[in-house]
Amino acid sequence: MNRRRFKDRLASGKTVLLPGVANPLSARVAADLGFEALYVTGAGVANFELGLPDIGILNLSDMAQAVERIAGTTDLPLVVDADTGYGNSVSCYHAVRRLEAAGAAAIQIEDQVFPKRCGHFEGKEVAPAEEMTGKIKAATDARRDENTLIVARTDAKATEGYEAAIERAARYAEAGADILFVEALTSEQELRDAPTRNPLPHLVNVVHGGKTPPFPASEFEAMGYSLVLYANAALQAAVAGMQHVLGALHADGSLEKVGDRLAGFAERQRVVRTHEWDALRKVYEDGGTV
Numbered sequence: 001m002n003r004r005r006f007k008d009r010l011a012s013g014k015t016v017l018l019p020g021v022a023n024p025l026s027a028r029v030a031a032d033l034g035f036e037a038l039y040v041t042g043a044g045v046a047n048f049e050l051g052l053p054d055i056g057i058l059n060l061s062d063m064a065q066a067v068e069r070i071a072g073t074t075d076l077p078l079v080v081d082a083d084t085g086y087g088n089s090v091s092c093y094h095a096v097r098r099l100e101a102a103g104a105a106a107i108q109i110e111d112q113v114f115p116k117r118c119g120h121f122e123g124k125e126v127a128p129a130e131e132m133t134g135k136i137k138a139a140t141d142a143r144r145d146e147n148t149l150i151v152a153r154t155d156a157k158a159t160e161g162y163e164a165a166i167e168r169a170a171r172y173a174e175a176g177a178d179i180l181f182v183e184a185l186t187s188e189q190e191l192r193d194a195p196t197r198n199p200l201p202h203l204v205n206v207v208h209g210g211k212t213p214p215f216p217a218s219e220f221e222a223m224g225y226s227l228v229l230y231a232n233a234a235l236q237a238a239v240a241g242m243q244h245v246l247g248a249l250h251a252d253g254s255l256e257k258v259g260d261r262l263a264g265f266a267e268r269q270r271v272v273r274t275h276e277w278d279a280l281r282k283v284y285e286d287g288g289t290v
Contacts, residue, residue: 003105003147006037006077010149010179010201015221018203020231022048022066024073028271030234031074037105038074040067041231042081048235056114060086060095064102071103079151079227080104084114084127089138096142096150107143108151108181109135111168126156129168133175140176151203152177155184162190166197173200179227184211191215195224203227208236 009016016037021027022044030038043054045066050057060082067080080099085092092109099107111132113125132152139150152172156165162185169180181203182194191213195202204225206214217228241261248258255262269275 002075003077003145003149006105007147007149009036010226013226015217015225016227017217018079018227018229020044020229020234021070022235024069025272026234026238027070027074027076028273031076032271035076037077037079038070039229039231040070040078040080040104041235042083043232044235048238056083058083060091060098064098067099067102067104077105078103079106079108079149079229081231082107082109084112085109085135085139087114089131089134092135093138093142096139096148097144100143100145100148104148106149106151106179107139108153109139110153110155110181110183111172112155126154126159126168129171132168133171136172136175136177149178150176151179151181153181153183153203157182157184157186157190166194169194170198173198179203181205186211186213188213188215191220192223201226203229205229205231207232 017035018037018039019030019035020039020041020043021030022041026044027038040063042058042063045063046052046054046058049062049066052058063080063082067078071078082092082095082099086095096107109132111126111129113127132154136150136152143150152169152175154165154168154172156168160168165182169182173180177200179201180198183205185191185194185204191204202225204212204220204227206212206228208214215223220228245255245258245261249255263271
């Protein structure tokens with residue numbers, strides 16, 4: 001994983017399409033399809049690994065273990081969702097150290113109170129801006145690699161209004177954030193305006209069925225967004241796929257009607273690179289000579 005390469009890629013001005021992944025298999029699929037970077041989604045890890053909602057139950061150890069496993073299967077840059085930093089500013093400092101060591105190229109901190117809620121849920125609350133600026137400063141001080149980026153997310157649009165959210169983003173930029181993320185904007189006008197209010201790179205999050213209008217990535221690029229995030233697309237597709245196939249199996253006792261919805265046996269082995277491990281095994285069985 002090359003943090004400098006990701007930093008330079010953002011500086012190039014071309015938008016990066018960022019799919020959310022929650023485990024090594026989804027990371028392999030995304031990398032196989034040609035994506036340039038991946039987003040390790042806290043909601044996805046909570047849903048996939050724990051079977052629980054995105055309401056602040058996931059902890060730092062859960063996330064660090066997920067990042068480490070994913071980083072072990074891909075060299076793509078990982079943007080990692082660190083929720084609220086898992087506590088106060090000192091906790092945030094520790095979280096950045098741990099997630100950077102696990103393989104993060106960028107680490108996202110948000111300004112909700114704990115326990116946080118999914119950005120597209122109702123009932124969110126935000127912490128005082130001063131508390132968040134302290135966390136951003138702690139995060140920037142904690143990183144050991146100057147190329148590790150800090151993403152500052154504000155959820156204040158839902159509770160304090162659009163202009164208050166923009167003001168918070170500006171304060172987080174002054175505190176040292178590298179990327180700004182104004183979550184859950186609800187109108188085209190807001191989406192077009194937000195990237196013009198600060199020169200830092202901006203991230204937009206598109207959730208199928210969520211609050212933000214789902215423009216194509218090319219349109220978001222024209223608006224000025226550097227990162228277009230689809231944090232839950234793979235997760236939602238997996239849930240729908242499992243429900244469809246397992247529903248048919250339960251109803252019919254066979255997969256005859258849904259065979260076209262399944263990856264073939266050979267394709268599954270290709271995605272997890274079984275052939276590479278078979279070749280490696282053969283090398284060592286032959287005495288270790290390549």
